[in-house]
Amino acid sequence: MNSVLQCLTHTAPLAELCLSSQSLASSVGEEQRLTDPVAATQAHIRRALTASGAVQPKWHARHLKLINRRFRLGRQEDAHEYLRCVLDAMHEALLKHARPKPAPQQAATTFVHRIFGGKLRSQITCEGVDYTSSTFDPFLDLSLEITKAHSLTRALQHFTAAEVLDGDNKYRCPKNNKLVRAYKRISIDDAPNVLTVHLKRFDFFGRGHKVSKRVEFGLELDLGPFMTQHLQQQHHHHKHHKQQQPLQQNGLIGLQQQQHGEHHHGHHQPLMYELYAVLVHLGHSLHSGHYVCYVKAGNGIWHICDDHRVAQVSQRVVESQQAYILFYIKRQPKSAPAAAAAGPLPAAVAAAARNAAVAANQLQQKQQ
Numbered sequence: 001m002n003s004v005l006q007c008l009t010h011t012a013p014l015a016e017l018c019l020s021s022q023s024l025a026s027s028v029g030e031e032q033r034l035t036d037p038v039a040a041t042q043a044h045i046r047r048a049l050t051a052s053g054a055v056q057p058k059w060h061a062r063h064l065k066l067i068n069r070r071f072r073l074g075r076q077e078d079a080h081e082y083l084r085c086v087l088d089a090m091h092e093a094l095l096k097h098a099r100p101k102p103a104p105q106q107a108a109t110t111f112v113h114r115i116f117g118g119k120l121r122s123q124i125t126c127e128g129v130d131y132t133s134s135t136f137d138p139f140l141d142l143s144l145e146i147t148k149a150h151s152l153t154r155a156l157q158h159f160t161a162a163e164v165l166d167g168d169n170k171y172r173c174p175k176n177n178k179l180v181r182a183y184k185r186i187s188i189d190d191a192p193n194v195l196t197v198h199l200k201r202f203d204f205f206g207r208g209h210k211v212s213k214r215v216e217f218g219l220e221l222d223l224g225p226f227m228t229q230h231l232q233q234q235h236h237h238h239k240h241h242k243q244q245q246p247l248q249q250n251g252l253i254g255l256q257q258q259q260h261g262e263h264h265h266g267h268h269q270p271l272m273y274e275l276y277a278v279l280v281h282l283g284h285s286l287h288s289g290h291y292v293c294y295v296k297a298g299n300g301i302w303h304i305c306d307d308h309r310v311a312q313v314s315q316r317v318v319e320s321q322q323a324y325i326l327f328y329i330k331r332q333p334k335s336a337p338a339a340a341a342a343g344p345l346p347a348a349v350a351a352a353a354r355n356a357a358v359a360a361n362q363l364q365q366k367q368q
Contacts, residue, residue, distance in 0.1 A: 273328035
């Protein structure tokens with residue numbers, strides 16, 4: 001719980017919102033506010049950034065069941081599940097008193113989704129048939145398999161790789177109602193301002209075990225190669241290249257391939273993020289252990305937060321961790337939607353891009 005709240009506290013756009021004079025909660029009346037996760041989280045972040053000593057998350061500890069009915073104080077809980085439940089609880093609380101009930105597109109304009117929310121595209125393309133199906137799903141974080149990935153980049157490549165639907169798994173094409181060979185691919189269609197990446201370290205099959213290996217991650221992340229636009233361009237390039245293969249077999253080289261070269265498909269529009277927090281699980285079992293986090297101050301100095309203990313650490317120490325959850329912030333954030341369910345976001349994300357950890361910088365100043 002502590003590590004998750006510390007990472008949220010050091011999420012610059014969220015911290016700036018919480019430090020603003022306005023109340024973020026949509027509930028009315030003091031009694032309702034006592035059970036409102038938005039009001040409680042805002043109050044906690046304010047105290048954490050302004051108090052002179054350690055701050056206990058008393059409300060979050062006492063009201064665990066308001067976050068998730070299955071949570072029990074004193075029992076080992078999964079940090080990723082707790083993070084998702086906290087964000088979901090705040091999102092639902094912001095919409096609770098909205099009348100009439102907002103449509104999904106309107107609901108996605110709460111500050112929770114404007115900060116953490118993105119959109120995935122799942123596309124199925126039938127082979128030999130002119131048919132493509134696309135569905136879109138919102139997300140607050142990406143959960144990536146790491147059993148076959150040595151790095152975050154490789155895990156993202158696996159996540160966005162095309163899956164062949166063939167054999168017993170052929171796809172029934174709606175256009176001709178026949179089972180056909182098809183390709184399914186997930187891509188990032190709308191990138192979030194704050195990207196939260198969950199590395200799947202816990203395998204719950206059988207007795208369950210923890211995947212204890214280091215997955216390389218950088219202080220910077222380019223999400224461009226995993227966006228829908230780039231992957232579609234890459235697909236069209238490979239399709240054209242495949243059409244040129246008969247010419248190559250006859251000793252000829254396609255003119256366009258000769259002009260552009262094989263490196264052409266690797267070009268993409270950079271979409272840069274900067275790492276500002278890393279959450280780590282210490283222990284060898286999914287049933288026990290301890291969570292700590294590392295956060296970056298505005299001056300670039302990293303700190304470890306281990307409950308009430310905060311200490312400066314080197315960048316090398318951060319990069320050597322077996323990360324469980326990674327928090328990245330976009331350098332050039334997207335603008336907030338005009339119709340915002342929780343009021344306007346007062347230049348928070350833009351300010352966060354200029355200073356990757358406004359909140360963390362305040363913590364650093366208090367320690368000096």
